[in-house]
Amino acid sequence: KAGVTQTPRYLIKTRGQQVTLSCSPISGHRSVSWYQQTPGQGLQFLFEYFSETQRNKGNFPGRFSGRQFSNSRSEMNVSTLELGDSALYLCASSRQGVGQPQHFGDGTRLSIL
Amino acid sequence: DQQVKQNSPSLSVQEGRISILNCDYTNSMFDYFLWYKKYPAEGPTFLISISSIKDKNEDGRFTVFLNKSAKHLSLHIVPSQPGDSAVYFCAASGGGTGNQFYFGTGTSLTVIP
Numbered sequence: 484k485a486g487v488t489q490t491p492r493y494l495i496k497t498r499g500q501q502v503t504l505s506c507s508p509i510s511g512h513r514s515v516s517w518y519q520q521t522p523g524q525g526l527q528f529l530f531e532y533f534s535e536t537q538r539n540k541g542n543f544p545g546r547f548s549g550r551q552f553s554n555s556r557s558e559m560n561v562s563t564l565e566l567g568d569s570a571l572y573l574c575a576s577s578r579q580g581v582g583q584p585q586h587f588g589d590g591t592r593l594s595i596l
Numbered sequence: 597d598q599q600v601k602q603n604s605p606s607l608s609v610q611e612g613r614i615s616i617l618n619c620d621y622t623n624s625m626f627d628y629f630l631w632y633k634k635y636p637a638e639g640p641t642f643l644i645s646i647s648s649i650k651d652k653n654e655d656g657r658f659t660v661f662l663n664k665s666a667k668h669l670s671l672h673i674v675p676s677q678p679g680d681s682a683v684y685f686c687a688a689s690g691g692g693t694g695n696q697f698y699f700g701t702g703t704s705l706t707v708i709p
Contacts, residue, residue: 487639514695525602525685525701526640539696573639577695582628582647585697587639 487588508576602700615673619686627690
């Protein structure tokens with residue numbers, strides 16, 4: 484069974500640019516969540532999508548946005564990149580239901596120069 | 597505001613001994629708790645979970661204990677093996693809609709052969 488796939492694995496951008504990250508969930512999983520991981524901060528929740536609708540949102544500025552398509556694939560967009568946006572961005576998918584374990588992709592490492 | 601805390605950034609244990617990883621939370625509405633294991637350059641992998649109606653859940657060498665009155669959970673690994681060396685994250689959810697998880701900052705476990 485294929486796991487969660489994130490593309491690209493690595494990305495280098497400069498300040499002010501924008502970036503789009505992609506996530507393909509496990510087949511049958513309709514909930515997709517995004518997290519930002521930085522050293523010492525653990526995993527910070529960005530947002531969760533279910534059936535193409537944003538169901539939960541973390542405490543991040545509006546420069547961070549996302550969407551989900553009818554096939555449950557999801558994209559995350561960050562505009563006007565800042566140096567502090569350098570991080571590992573992780574996508575996780577899960578089945579419907581509260582408390583269902585989330586299954587993670589290997590992440591996209593974003594570096595801002 | 598960190599609702600889930602792992603106060604020990606690192607832990608070293610001899611092979612064959614017990615590893616105990618701790619996690620504290622502040623939100624009494626949390627009702628599902630999970631542990632994840634993460635190797636470098638990979639996404640977190642789900643290990644074991646527990647719901648708030650239980651105080652213990654076991655899966656092979658891994659046991660999670662929940663003390664709701666103390667808002668504390670722990671992961672016991674017995675016996676510890678060198679392959680268990682990784683970063684361990686605890687996560688909690690509940691009290692809201694959807695499947696939003698709050699993660700701790702992680703504990704790096706080193707099992708010494």
